[in-house]
Amino acid sequence: MDPTIVDTDRYPLDDPALVDRVRADLRESGCCVLPGFVRAGQVEALREEGRALAPRAHHETEIVNVYNTAPDPALPAEHPAHRLMQRGNAFVARDRIPADALIQRLHRDRAVQRFVAAAFGLPEVFALADPLSGLVLNVVVPGREHPWHFDTNEFTVSLLTQAAEAGGAFQYCPGIRSSQAENLDAVSAVLDGDHTAVRTLDLRPGDLQLFAGRYSLHRVSPVEGGRDRHTAILAYSRRPGVVGTATRTRQLFGRVAAAHSVPTGAGRVDRLLI
Structure with missing residues (x-):
C-alpha cells in the first residue's frame, strides 16, 4: 500500500475491525463510504488530475432505460424498461489515463x-482486464445527469475526485431488487417520483x-453550477x-478494442435483465 495516497492511519486496510465495519454497512444498505480515504494533502492533486483528464472523455447523449437495454415490445406496456431517460454523463477510458496517475496506482x-x-466477502478480486472500462473517470458536466439505472457488475468501487458546485448528488434505493426478483412495482414507483426509499x-x-449497484437502483442527479462532477x-x-461486451463498450466509449469479443450475458451471476 502506498501510504502517501491512502490515509492508512485512519484506514489500516488490513485491520479486521475496519473490514467488519464496511461489511456491516454493505449488509445494511448495500453501500459504504469511507470519508477522506485519500490523504488531505493529495486531494488537490486528485482534483487536478481529474481536470486534466476530463477533456479526454467520450461524450454521447443517449436515451436509455434503467437496465440499459434495447426496447423489447414483448414486455408489458407498464414495464419500467419502457421508461426512457436521457443519459448525459461521459467517460475517460483507461487507456487515456496515464500509468502514473494517482487513480491508476490505487x-x-x-x-x-x-x-x-x-469487504465484499470474496477470496480475491482482480483489476478488470478490460483495456477501456477497467478504470474510468466519469464526467458529468453542468446540466447533465446519470439517470436511474442498475449496474451490470455486482459491486462498484469509486472515488469522488471533484464535486459539483450544486446538484450532482448520488442517490440510491438499497436492495430494491434481488437476484431472484426484479421488484418491478417498486422500481416503477421511484421512476414515478416516489423517493420514500431513496437515500x-x-x-x-x-x-x-x-457499492452493490446491481441490486440497488441509483443515479447522479443533474449537475448545477459551473463545475463538472468527476468520479474515478x-x-x-x-x-x-474479464472484459466487457462490444455493445456496451461502444455505448460508453464510442469505440472497442480487440479484447471486446465477450458474448452478451457472459459471466452473469443471475437472470435479471442486466
Whole structure:
C-alpha cells in the first residue's frame, strides 16, 4: 500500500475491525463510504488530475432505460424498461489515463484489492482486464445527469475526485431488487417520483465508496453550477481476464478494442435483465 495516497492511519486496510465495519454497512444498505480515504494533502492533486483528464472523455447523449437495454415490445406496456431517460454523463477510458496517475496506482495496488475482496466477502478480486472500462473517470458536466439505472457488475468501487458546485448528488434505493426478483412495482414507483426509499449521499473529493449497484437502483442527479462532477470508477472482478461486451463498450466509449469479443450475458451471476 502506498501510504502517501491512502490515509492508512485512519484506514489500516488490513485491520479486521475496519473490514467488519464496511461489511456491516454493505449488509445494511448495500453501500459504504469511507470519508477522506485519500490523504488531505493529495486531494488537490486528485482534483487536478481529474481536470486534466476530463477533456479526454467520450461524450454521447443517449436515451436509455434503467437496465440499459434495447426496447423489447414483448414486455408489458407498464414495464419500467419502457421508461426512457436521457443519459448525459461521459467517460475517460483507461487507456487515456496515464500509468502514473494517482487513480491508476490505487486501482492496481494489491493492498487495496485485498481490502476490496475482504469487504465484499470474496477470496480475491482482480483489476478488470478490460483495456477501456477497467478504470474510468466519469464526467458529468453542468446540466447533465446519470439517470436511474442498475449496474451490470455486482459491486462498484469509486472515488469522488471533484464535486459539483450544486446538484450532482448520488442517490440510491438499497436492495430494491434481488437476484431472484426484479421488484418491478417498486422500481416503477421511484421512476414515478416516489423517493420514500431513496437515500442521498454527501460525497466529498477523496471519499471512497463501495457499492452493490446491481441490486440497488441509483443515479447522479443533474449537475448545477459551473463545475463538472468527476468520479474515478475502479473496476474489479471475481476472476482474472474479464472484459466487457462490444455493445456496451461502444455505448460508453464510442469505440472497442480487440479484447471486446465477450458474448452478451457472459459471466452473469443471475437472470435479471442486466
